Amino acid sequence: MTLQLMCFGESGHSYKAALALAMSGLDWEPVGIDFFNGETRRDPYRTDVNEMGEAPVLIDGSLKLTQSGVIQHYLSEKTGKLGGSTPEEAREVLRWILWDNHKLSSFAGIARFLLHYVPEEKRPEGVVPFLQGRLAGSYAILDRHLQERTWIVGDGLTNADLTCCGYLYYPEEFGFVRAKWPAIDAWLTRLAEQPGWQHPYDLMPPARPENRRS
Numbered sequence: 001m002t003l004q005l006m007c008f009g010e011s012g013h014s015y016k017a018a019l020a021l022a023m024s025g026l027d028w029e030p031v032g033i034d035f036f037n038g039e040t041r042r043d044p045y046r047t048d049v050n051e052m053g054e055a056p057v058l059i060d061g062s063l064k065l066t067q068s069g070v071i072q073h074y075l076s077e078k079t080g081k082l083g084g085s086t087p088e089e090a091r092e093v094l095r096w097i098l099w100d101n102h103k104l105s106s107f108a109g110i111a112r113f114l115l116h117y118v119p120e121e122k123r124p125e126g127v128v129p130f131l132q133g134r135l136a137g138s139y140a141i142l143d144r145h146l147q148e149r150t151w152i153v154g155d156g157l158t159n160a161d162l163t164c165c166g167y168l169y170y171p172e173e174f175g176f177v178r179a180k181w182p183a184i185d186a187w188l189t190r191l192a193e194q195p196g197w198q199h200p201y202d203l204m205p206p207a208r209p210e211n212r213r214s
Helices: 012-023 045-049 068-079 087-117 127-146 159-164 182-192
Strands: 003-007 028-032 057-060 063-066
Touching: 003 012, 012 028, 012 068, 012 087, 012 159, 057 068, 063 068, 068 087, 068 159, 087 127, 087 159, 127 182
Parallel strands: 003 028
Antiparallel strands: 003 057, 057 063
């Protein structure tokens, strides 16, 4: 059965789940969400799809899952891939997923959204610089961790890598400059060389026409 991922290309959290699907070799298809015209904020999306009004949503037969970390965990259970090779590694993968969702992707997603999808006159003053300052601290933690490692956890690619890269391949500038973080830069290059990797706007349908790459 073909799995479906309700998503949109601009969503870094959707990208994490889409990468896990693609790099696990599963049969899946993206189902585009009209996010910028308010689909996730209205019924029937909140009634029938996700009461939290968010993306991504994974549909596997009668099973429906939300939250990218939960989806990644489920896919690892289903395939035996990307979850770590030992119980200790599995816990470490979870630790990095939780850290990313709190300290990296949350700040990056809001900063990027404010800078690119909110008119300048409507941006709350001082919020973007504050987020960028917090992000610099997170980049430093990740860069230091990767200085003597190929992957974030263990000796192979895991969901820890796929969650932490969620916003770092996007072309829209939000304060992340790869060249300033050599270990992160090298890790992103390695990750992009792995089978199944694709750019977010190739892996999922963008909701905004200007972001379509072909």
